[in-house]
Amino acid sequence: MISHRVLRREAKRLYRLCLEGGRVNESRVRLVIDHILAQRPRGHIRLLIQFQRLIKLDIQRRTARVETAVPMPEDLQALLREQVTRRYGTGLHWEYQVKPDLIGGLRLRVGSDVYDATIQGRLMALAESFDQP
């Protein structure tokens, strides 16, 4: 059985092959998958799972998720997109979600950075400040 370490190394190599200018090229990803499925090397399913994980993490890094209590108006979306792009560069995938629990405001997540300007977030911060000795 092929070792996990070897599979991880191979998956990383394939992932690097899919990069173009620091970004994942979708057609290359598809090409890699087609090639692996055609060749069927030892442990190819585990290799594909590992490869998928790397692609998923890359997509997560390049995804901007906006959560609001009510649907966001188009003009505000455009303004936000402009400002976030200025900071994180172009090529972000945008996702919008409506979460009434947030009460009001906006929560933006880009990669592992989170900007919380929701009322729910402020209330939680306030509650935490009371908890602290």
Next chain:
Amino acid sequence: MSQLLQEIEARIAGAKTAARRQNVGIVREIGDGVVRIEGLDDAMLNEMLDFGNGVMGLALNLEETEVGAILLGDFTSVREGHEVRTTGKVLQVPVGKALLGRVVDVLGRPLDGKGPIQAEAFYPVEKIAPGIIKRRSVNQPVQTGIMAIDAMIPIGRGQRELIIGDRSTGKTTLAIDTIINNARLNREAEQSGDTSYRPLYSIYVAIGQKQSNIARIVSVLEEHGAMPYTIVVVASASDAATNQYLAPFAGCAMGEWFMDNGMDALIVYDDLSKHAVAYRQVSLVLKRPSGREAYPGDIFYLHSRLLERAARLNENYGNGSLTALPIIETQLGDVSAYIPTNVISITDGQIYLETDLFYQGVRPAISVGLSVSRVGSAAQIKAMKQVAARIKGELAQFRELAAFAQFGSDLDAVTQAKLERGKRIVEVFKQEQYKPVPVEIQVAVLWAVQNAFMDDIPVERIKEFQTAMVDYLTTRKPDLLSRIRKEKALGDDTIAALKQAIGEFKQSWRP
């Protein structure tokens, strides 16, 4: 009431209203107190991570796509997919005198039900040891109250002295005796208003021990009035391996506060074998590469960086000290195993306890041949040096001759005398647990042995003679004992007085 309203207003104003940037990650895997988190791009090594609901973690592995962290506290509420935040802080514990007399966990939270602790400050658990510029060599003794140690293997303030031996050979007892003796010295100095005496505070770190054992130790310390000068840090056998791994570092941070503030502290790590096992477990679950006996490659560095934090600072840096007494449990007396050899090489000497001696009734069962103190003799008081200088050699010679003598009975007078003297020294060094002996009494007793006052006493009655002599000196000659204690040396007139006092006692002693 108005103050309360103002305080609430201040708190509300203090709560940030602007959008805060936070670094978050998602729990991908959890098991055995260890989590693997995706995201957390900005996490620092040893940074505290917030899992919400009061659960905290510590980032230990920073990998390309994920972070490996250990969880502190109750982690049953943490689930896969849980959001984790970085805090920008390294793990800290409360420090200061408020902790004295308390039993605390790894994070400095009280376990004794005596209410919250108002700590003076917080210290990071991981800290770089003081450098060479800050240090000085040891020159003050730690009086353990154990005659065999104070005479033959003296320990100085700032030294690292390993206590090593098999299970049930009295390792913990030696450490507890030392704590009790120093608490007694602290108390006496307080009561007499002696400001020149530097109190020695103690920290006892219990790693992977049974809760019943810890409870027993705490009750012993309370019984002997040592708790007001002692902090007990507990990571018991039922605690997670992560807590056991962190416990000595937390205790060390508490001790460092005393050292940094110009005071002296003693820390007992009981024991580092279990600590190594806990660290091995954490490392294996974190999937770090394993080496000899499955211990991770940095097991030596783990203990060396911990023990290097024990130091004696020079006067420019407050003159404080932190003395470390790590304990290692050997298996079947094998001192050449991996962890024992590591810790032996790190420390400034070791006290080796032998099972055979223990069962022969020689307690404390210190093996004189294998025990050594590399720096402590510089800190020994002059009076002790005067009486104990030759004792270690004599005792080692006795053990050699005793082994030789069992093959034949024709021994010359000199050998016979050495054997007889050796037997008496062995008897004199026998000591009951939790009954440390003040240094002035140790000096008087050893002087009596060295000057042939016990040569005509039958070996089996030496202990009886010693007890009666100590009683006599304590009740009838307190001035002489206090003179030895104060002068810390045996001058001609003190020797004459000692000779006279012991001579008088011997005449009156009826076997």
